[in-house]
Amino acid sequence: MxxxxxxxxxxxxxxxxxxxxxxxxxxxxxxxxxxxxxxxxxxxxxxxxxxxxxxxxxxxxxxxxxxxxxxxxxxxxxxxxxxxxxxxxxxxxxxxxWIGMEALARAPVEFAGSPVNLRPEFASGADAAVLVVRDASGATVQRLTLDLSEDSAQWAGVDDSGTLYPAGIYRFDVESYQNDSLVDTTIAPVFSRIEEARISGDVVLLRLSDGTELESSLVTGLRASD
CATH class of the missing domain: 1.10.287 (Helix Hairpins)
Incomplete structure (x- = not known):
């Protein structure tokens, strides 16, 4: 997209x-x-x-x-x-x-210069959508329009002038609009490499490449790492 x-x-x-x-x-x-x-x-x-x-x-x-x-x-x-x-x-x-594969989950992701692959989800009835990119502090660094007909998107990680954004942790929110009114905001599922799996109590935790940890039950998709 x-x-x-x-x-x-x-x-x-x-x-x-x-x-x-x-x-x-x-x-x-x-x-x-x-x-x-x-x-x-x-x-x-x-x-x-x-x-x-x-x-x-x-x-x-x-x-x-x-x-x-x-x-x-x-x-x-x-x-x-x-x-x-x-x-x-x-x-x-x-x-x-799963270790070494890429997991799809609603979690922040580490940006290191390579494009980030997303699976945006839109609210029912939305006629427009915006991808909001936030840095580790939560500040908005970029807003991009999304194509509602596409179920995947890619953030290149560059600004208007083509300059690469700093490496770091970024989060991606999807804002859905209807008749110019904001109707829903969700965290976009992002693919991240799985580095480790460990038991914590009665759950299995996965550590992603950016250091983020999440329960294995929150993973909604898997794919081979590039």
Whole structure:
């Protein structure tokens, strides 16, 4: 898509596995040990009860049921934890193939002299659109008209005189207009190279070439890096 300069006056990311296995084994051993301890205590209680005032059998049943419930909850929590780890690990294995590719996401991008490829999105019913280029401080450095019939665009990174803009982080907003009135402003999805993927809690973070980090779920497209 060809972008046309417009004036400012326009409106408005083997040891771990071993540790995990050791932790799970330790948890199972602890649970088994706790149950054996409980049974020993219950046996001692029965052996030393007052023969003239024995403990009601229903009390033992309640104690057994309570411990069984706690035991089941612990096992359930362990299972859920293992399942979560397996799912996250699977995501990491899949996303490792993303490193070195270019991800499409609504995020700032690093400009280093090469054109930036965008996928602008327009509001329904818009009859005009403007690409607003902002620097790292948020200041507007350029405004360009967009062709509504095109689903892609490219920012050359040069001003009116053909001078290259300084290298740095830039953000691209798309302003949609209808009858000369601003109806919507969105961040334009931009392609950025993926440098790293890492786990943070229960999500996978991707670090882009400009240092920006975002959740893998925010990526809406992938392509091979040039």
């Amino acid at each position: 060809e972008l046309t300069q417009i004036p400012p006056a326009y409106s408005a990311t083997k040891s771990m596995t071993t540790t995990k296995q050791a932790t799970e084994a330790s948890g199972s051993t602890t649970l088994s040990s706790d149950f054996e301890t409980f049974l020993r205590m219950l046996t001692v209680q029965m052996q030393n009860q007052d023969p003239l005032n024995p403990v009601d059998s229903s009390d033992y049943a309640v104690q057994l049921a309570t411990f069984s419930s706690v035991e089941q909850q612990v096992l359930t929590n362990d299972l859920l934890s293992s399942l979560s780890s397996a799912l996250t690990g699977g995501s990491m294995q899949k996303l490792s193939g």
